[in-house]
Amino acid sequence: MTRLDTLRGPAEPLDHNARTIAALAVNPGCDRRALLDAAGVDKQKTAVHVGFPAPFGQSPFAITRAKSFDALVKANGCAHLLRLLRDTLDLSISEASYADISDVGGNDDHHVRHTRTRALLKRAATDGDGAGTLFDHPLLKLTVAGHEVYLEPAVIAFQIEGRFHIVEIKSFAVIDDQADAGQVAAAARQSAVYVHALRALFAAEGLDPERVSHNVVLVCPKDFANHPTATLLDVRQQLAALERQLSRLPRIDRILDELPLGITFDLETQSPDEVSKAVATVDARFAPECLASCEMSLFCRAEARDNGSTDMLGRAARDELGGIESVPAVLGLADGSRLPSTEQLEIAEQLRYVRRIYTEAVA
């Protein structure tokens, strides 16, 4: 039993998915999220337990819609998908092989599935033509913050002429060849995670990672019908951003070393108070953007408010304030009631200047 298992308690670990990794990469400085995710703690339940249930999560309608569209595209041996790939990427008629890796002989253990994913993809990559075209539900592994996580995919890996592509099926509509920019950006960020993980797998198997294309096939409903259409999406930019963020993520070991021994987030044995205290021992870096992507955000916001932290003013304001961590400190430096330390001299002078302009303006 590792230290992370102790933190989680007896509950089953939650899987990472592209959504969580994309969210993690958006806020790389947050130790709390990195640790909770690495330990596979159910953040939603934890937030409810400590009294800050997040009004956050996918709507059940959206999930049902996404599932039914996904089923439609993959129905009848991926009939729709094959048509789209033949149209957009000139897939030859003879390439129609399909392998489902959502379980291996009725066994859906992660390790078994991952081993099979590797075996199938390696065979497809080395044997050349006819050794596999579509691979549904490949289970990929990714090193996040020095810790290996399985990536439960909602995608298909697809091979054409020795190059592998990620196929991402999304249920937002492409109307008149235009899709919602925000949705496409989110899809691109998530696809980038899969491309990254697939490249990591190729590298681990001694294959050229560049054989995984940076062009992702995005499948969406066309116009107002439920008829799927496909477009190629270049995710090079997202991929570069993701790689940089992942490399900057604090090492989990470093965070663990700083934690007091015997601490746990076990929801069954610990009272809400104890869990809040345990969670509070890990540093968070709250930003207003967290509210859109993290289940713990309301807890962190309340904590930031209690501490009078400058975090809740947003990243831009926090960075402008040059490392002063609390709002009372900022005000104190501005009105001269608090003496600046040597490294605060410059920012203190600027604050006093701003205060002078402000008082003149409102006087």
Place this chain on the structure above:
Amino acid sequence: MEASGIHRFPVGPLIRCGTVELDALEKRIAELRSEIRATKAAGDHATVRTLRAELRTAERAWDDALEPEPEPAKAPLLPVREQVHQALTLLGVPTATKMIVTVNEAFFAGHITTSQLTSLRRDEEKSFRGSPYARPYYLCAALTSELLSPARGLLAVSTWPMQNRIIGPLSPRADFLTSATRIAEHIMRLTGAGEDASPSAYRLLTRMAQNIPGAVDGFDQADPTQVIAAAGAELAVHEESDISHRGEAAQRAERQLNEVTQLFGAGLKTARTA
């Protein structure tokens, strides 16, 4: 109080009585009318209201009795497994439950739902384990070619040759093309016999044809002969490799598996029969 009073009179059972009972109803209506007049004269308004409600019920029953008998065919004539067997026999390949439901609806006017099929395979397996070969056929699993484990979500018929029940890498596509051909052939059989297939049958064929190269032009209704030709052309590309793959796996299955696992699949985990 008044509402409960209505039911004191035995008109309800007369409703579904058919033409023979019209006389009885008319007699009852005449009786009620005279009764109402008498009660009204006596000034008992509460009873008048009850009687008039009763009269209306009787009159409605009389109207209903004039109508022809409702079609009893709405109730399923065949048990679910028979209906599934019928659809699978038409398609001739291992098929996902959703497709079975669609085919059953389009060609056999059936009303099964996917949720009725979720436990079907497990029930069949239980029955087979209890008394093997007691039924003329079993609805069983299709087997994956590599591990001979049950393929996810597919149903097949036990009387098919083992080779047809194997799912290799190309089989999903080959089976899709085969089922499109079988559906087109069935529509042609129907039209050949002077009947016409239902609009939903054509819709199903068109939907499938849209994913077969050259089977349909744009969003037009698919033409069965064109679909058969196009599906056949693509099938010819996959057939050889698919059949050799399936044949090899079928031999292996017959060699390695016992009679239960030959039908319901082997797995890395023991069959989920709990």
